Amino acid sequence: MKLLTEDIKKKAEELGFDLCGVAKARVLSEYEPVIKEWISKGFHDKMEYLARDIPKRLNPEALLSGAKSIVVTGLNYYSENRQKVPGSPIVSRYAYGIDYHDVISSKLKKLLEWIKTVETEAEGRITVDSAPILEKAWAREAGLGYPGRNSIIINKTVGSFFFIGTILLNLELEYDIPAEEDPCGNCRKCIEECPTHAINDNRTIDARRCISNLTIEGRGAIPSEFIPYLEHRIYGCDKCQEVCPRNRNARQNKTPEFYMSDEIAGMGPAEWRNLSREQFLKLFGKSPIGRLKYEKFMGNIEAAAG
Ligand code: SF4
Ligand code: SF4
Incomplete structure (x- = not known):
């Protein structure tokens, strides 16, 4: 075993x-x-x-x-391979590649x-x-x-x-010890910095307020009350992980499939706003973004542009 x-x-x-x-x-x-x-x-x-x-x-x-x-x-x-054009719509790191x-x-x-x-x-x-x-x-x-x-x-x-x-x-194996150590201590940074106050006090999320849910799972338009807090995000939100001190030592991943293509990384605001359906399918057909309907994605881009 x-x-x-x-x-x-x-x-x-x-x-x-x-x-x-x-x-x-x-x-x-x-x-x-x-x-x-x-x-x-x-x-x-x-x-x-x-x-x-x-x-x-x-x-x-x-x-x-x-x-x-x-x-x-x-x-x-x-990934440190961030999008290169300032002011462009922002995609969550987990959707950079395939x-x-x-x-x-x-x-x-x-x-x-x-x-x-x-x-x-x-x-x-x-x-x-x-x-x-x-x-x-x-x-x-x-x-x-x-x-x-x-x-x-x-x-x-x-x-x-x-x-x-x-x-x-269906096999018996040797089991690891469940993690018991709370990594947060007195830190509350993610709660304080979540733009939409979506983090509850019991380590759960109110998905109705979470930008990640609103831009990915939410089928319809993003409710207007959250639009000022999108801060250019059009697909997902990394904020509560970016501010976490436990990610200070995060390292570039070693999975090439997760790298953002130069074409997407180099897109400026106008190119995002003018994406045709064909371009959307070509650029994002294999990415998790391709699971979204084109209309929803373009609606997110419009919303993020304010
Ligand atoms: S993903 Fe963004 S909106 Fe959702 S809980 Fe984290 S910081 Fe808040
Ligand atoms: S920012 Fe990180 S360490 Fe701080 S409370 Fe949130 S999850 Fe815990």
């Missing part, structure tokens, strides 16, 4: 993952009241899928019958295939922000880090700019 676990972690590193831990599969019942309270207050905004099947989301068995372990990976997406769902799924598939070659009885299921599972809770269980006040998992070495992926397995 110990050897296999070590080999899985080594293989994950070879595949480019920055972090890998293993959690024992169990029902995460302690999260139920927190989720229910969050939903009852309407903090999930229009993401109705989050209000459905809560017991299912707490139980890995619902995704993989016989699940015994959750392998949790972290992939750094921090859709992370595709990049991470492909790496996790390779990892699972490799596990199956050494353990022929292995059955597994991959998730990347794609299934009803509490990925952040599993990241904590697997020792990757503890949630900051901004609700995002903070790792001592990497910081918080990393994607979480999981493989549920």
Whole structure:
């Protein structure tokens, strides 16, 4: 068990993952009241899928019958390759390159295939922000880090700019110790600096006020009360991670798929505002931005321009 676990972690590193831990599969019942309270207050905004099947989301068995372990990976997406033209609409770092769902799924598939070659009885299921599972809770269980006040998992070495992926397995492995150390101490910087006061006091977010949700998940136009706070953001918001002292040592990611193309990095405000549907598909078809409707994206650009 110990050897296999070590080999899985080594293989994950070879595949480019920055972090890998293993959690024992169990029902995460302690999260139920927190989720229910969050939903009852309407903090999930229009993401109705989050209000459905809560017991299912707490139980890995619902995704993989016989699940015994959750392998949790972290992939750094921090980038210093910022957009180059001042005053241009701003895209969140996580959307600089190719859709992370595709990049991470492909790496996790390779990892699972490799596990199956050494353990022929292995059955597994991959998730990347794609299934009803509490990925952040599993990241904590697997020792990757503890949630900051901004609700995002903070790792001592990497910081918080990393994607979480999981493989549920029917194998017993050696388990990591769940993270218990609060990285925030007395700091409240993210709460104080969130432009729309979207961060609640219990490490949850009010999605109705969060720019990330309003520019990505929100289907319609951004409510006018939030437009003055967009500060040029048209897709996502990194503010509560940028101000976090735990990201002081964030390093450029080593995943070329996440790099912004020179063409996008060099676009000025007028080019963004005049993007045709064809250009949108050509430039962002493979990026997470391509999941948005063209009309919504152009509406965000207009809103961010004030
Ligand atoms: S992503 Fe932006 S708007 Fe949302 S909680 Fe963080 S700082 Fe606030
Ligand atoms: S900014 Fe401060 S309070 Fe917020 S997540 Fe980072 S350390 Fe925690």
